[in-house]
Amino acid sequence: MTSDGIPAAFLIDSRVRDRVLSVVLAGTADMDARAPLQTFLRALHTQACGLGVQEVAVDFRNVEFMNSSCFKGFVDWLSEVQRAGTERHYQIRFLSNPALTWQRRSLQALRCFAMDAIRIEH
Amino acid sequence: MLVERSNSSPVAARPASELRLSTPARRPASSMTPSPPPPRAAVRRWPSLGTKLVLVTTLVLMLGSALLFVELTRREREQLSRGKATAANMVADLMAISLWAPLDFEDHEAARTDLQNLRANPDIVSAGLWSWKADDRVAFWARDGTDSARMPGRDAEGPPELGETSLQVTRLVKTPDARPLGRLSIVFSLDAERAAYEASRRRLFWICFAMAAGSAIVLLGVARRTIISPVRAMAAAAQQLEDGHGEVRVDVRSGDEIGQLAHAFNTMGMAVVERQQRFQDELDIATRIQTCILPRDLRIVGLEIAAAMRTASEVGGDYYDVLATPKGGWLAIGDVSGHGLNAGLMMLMLQSGVAALVRQDPEASPTDVTTTLNRVVYDNVRARLGKDDHATLCLFRWAGEGKMVFAGGHEDVLICRARGGACEVVETEGAWVGSMPDVSGCMPEGSLQLDPGDVMLLYTDGLTEAPDAHGQLFGHDRLCRAFEEVRDAGVSEIRDHLLARVRAWAAEDRDDMTVVVVRRAATAAAASALAS
Secondary structure, three states, rough: OOOOOOOEEEEEEEEOOOOOEEEEEEEEEEEEHHHHHHHHHHHHHHHHHHOOOOEEEEEEEEEEEEEEEHHHHHHHHHHHHHHHHOOOOOEEEEEEOOHHHHHHHHHHHHHOOOOOOOEEOO | OEOOOEEOOOOOOOOHOOOOOOOOOOOOOOOOOOOOOOOOOOOOOOOOOHHHHHHHHHHHHHHHHHHHHHHHHHHHHHHHHHHHHHHHHHHHHHHHHHHHHHHHOHHHHHHHHHHHHHOOOOOOEEEEEEEEOOHHHEEEEEOOOOOOOOOOOOOOOOEEEOOOOEEEEEEEOOOOOOEEEEEEEEEEOOHHHHHHHHHHHHHHHHHHHHHHHHHHHHHHHHHHHHHHHHHHHHHHHHHHHOOOOOOOOOOOOOOHHHHHHHHHHHHHHHHHHHHHHHHHHHHHHHHHHHHOOOOOOOOOOOOOOOOOEEEEOOOOOEEOOOOOOEEEEEEEEEEOOOOOHHHHHHHHHHHHHHHHHHHHHHOOOOOHHHHHHHHHHHHHHHHHHOOOOOOOEEEEEEEEOOEEEEEEEEEEEEEEOOOOOOOOOEEEOOOEOOOOOOOOOOOOOOEEEEHHHHHHEEEEEHHHHOOOOOEEEEHHHHHHHHHHHHOOOHHHHHHHHHHHHHHHOOOOOOEEEEEEEEEEOOOOOHHHHOOO
C-alpha cells in the first residue's frame, strides 16, 4: 500500500494543465483498488467543477485489468455528471489501449452515459 | 457447483439428480473478477503474554529482593558493629580505671604490665598509653609488631572509630576526682565480625533469592492457570472461529474477569456462528436461485446447444438462458457486477424480465427487450433495493435460416466457421443494464450469420479473466485457440474442453464461469432430430 492507501499494484495520478484535468491510471484494479478508486472518483466531479477545467482526461492505457466493482466507481461518477446536466462544464475523454478488448467494451458502455460529452481515444 | 446442460445428446436436459456437483473452492467476495483476499495483518506473537509476565514478575521480585537484601545486610552490619563497640567500650573503661593509679604514681612499669595484659584478648590488635603532662608514650604494643601508634587528642574521648578492618576506642585516664593523667587507645580487630557478616550476607542472599524465585514460580503458576491458559484458549478458539470450525466454546469456569471474558467470548462465538449460518443460508439460497433458474431445456429448432455454469464459493451473478419460441428462440448471457444474494436477486430479475418480454413478443427486437428490461432493473436495483449493481447482458434472437440478431453489452462473441479459418470475434457494444435509467440509443442491434455447422461461443469473464499462479489472465486469445482446437467436436465436448482448459490454467476458482456453445445444425434432418 502507498501512503494514500492505494495498493502498490494500482496507481492513480492526477494533474491539471491548460484547464485539462488529467487522470492517469496504471496497474491492476482489482478488489484491493476498489475503495481508493471510489474515494478518488467521488471527489472527481467536485474537484473538476471547482478547478473550472474544460476537460477531464482519464488515461486507461496502462491499466492491465479492471474488475466490475471498480467500474462501479466510474458509473457513480458519470451518473453524477449526467445529473449535473447543463451545470457540467467539462468534457470527458477516455484514453484506451485498443489491444485490450475489455477496455474497448467497458469504455464503450461507460460512454453511453453521455454520448455527447464523452469520447474515446485509442 | 457445476451445472451442465446440453441438447445435443438424446437426453436434452439432464434431470436435477444428474447435475454434476463439485466442491466450490473458497474465493473472496467479488463479482465478475474477484481478487484474492488481502493477507491477514501480521500479528507479532512475541513476546507472548507468558513471557511478559515472566519478565515483569522476575524483574519486580528481583528488585524487591535486592532492596530487602541490602536492608537486611545493613542491619546485620549495624548489629555486629554495635555489639563490638559495646564490648570495646567496656574493655576500655575497665582499662582506664585500672591505669590511673600507676600513672598518678608515675609507675610506668606497672602501667606497661597492665597494658601488656590486654594481649590475652585475641580481639585486641594494639594498645597504647600516653601521659597527659608530657604527651610522651608510656606504653605500647601491637600484635603484628608494627609501631603504628597514633596518640589520641586531648579531647579524643568519644564513640569508637569504626574502620574497615578495625575499631579504635580512646579513653582519658583520670583520677577519681577527674584530673586527667593520660590517654589510652585500644584497637580491636573486626575479623570475627567481618567473617560473621560475610556468612550472614551469603545466607541472606540465598534466602532472598529463594524467596524471589519461589514467589515468581508461584505467581507465574497462578497467572498461567488463571490468565495465560484461558487467554490462549480464547485465542485458539478465535482462530478456530475464523477458520470456520463451527461452534467453538472456551471452557473457563472461574467467576473473575477472565471468566466473564470467556463467557462473553462464548456468547459472541455462538452469535458469529449463527450469523455465519444465516449468511451461508443466504448464499445457498442465492446459489440455488442462480443455478435452479437455469434452463433445463436447451432445445431450439436448428441449433445444438450445450451450456455450463460453474459457480464459485459466492454467487458471482452469471446468467444465461435459452428460450424457445415458435419461430426460433432466444439466447441470453450476462454477468452481474455485484456478488452474493444481491447478485442472485438481480440475476433473477434479468431472467424473469427477459422471459416475460420474450413471451410477450417472441419476435421483438433485442434492442427493445434490453431497453425495456433496463428500465425495470434500474428501478428495482437503484430505487427499490438501493444498490448500485449493474450487469452486462447480451440477448440473441434466433430468427432461423442462420440469422442471429443481438443487442447488449457483454463479452465478445466467438465464432468458429465450419469451413475453417481463424476464430471470428463479434463485438457487443451496448450499455450495461441497470447502470442508467434509459439506455435507448445505446443498445445498437447487430446481427450475425451462422452457416450450417458454424459454432458460436458465449461466455462470461470468469473464463478470460481466470488468473494463473502468477496473476496472468487466461485471456481472449487463449480462449480462441482453445475453441479452435475442438471446433469440429460436439457442443458438449467443446464446452467441457474449454472449462477444462481454463481450470487447468487457473490457480483458483475466483469467479463464476459460464459457457454456452451453440452450433447451427449441419442438416435439416439433424435440426429436426434436435427439435424432437
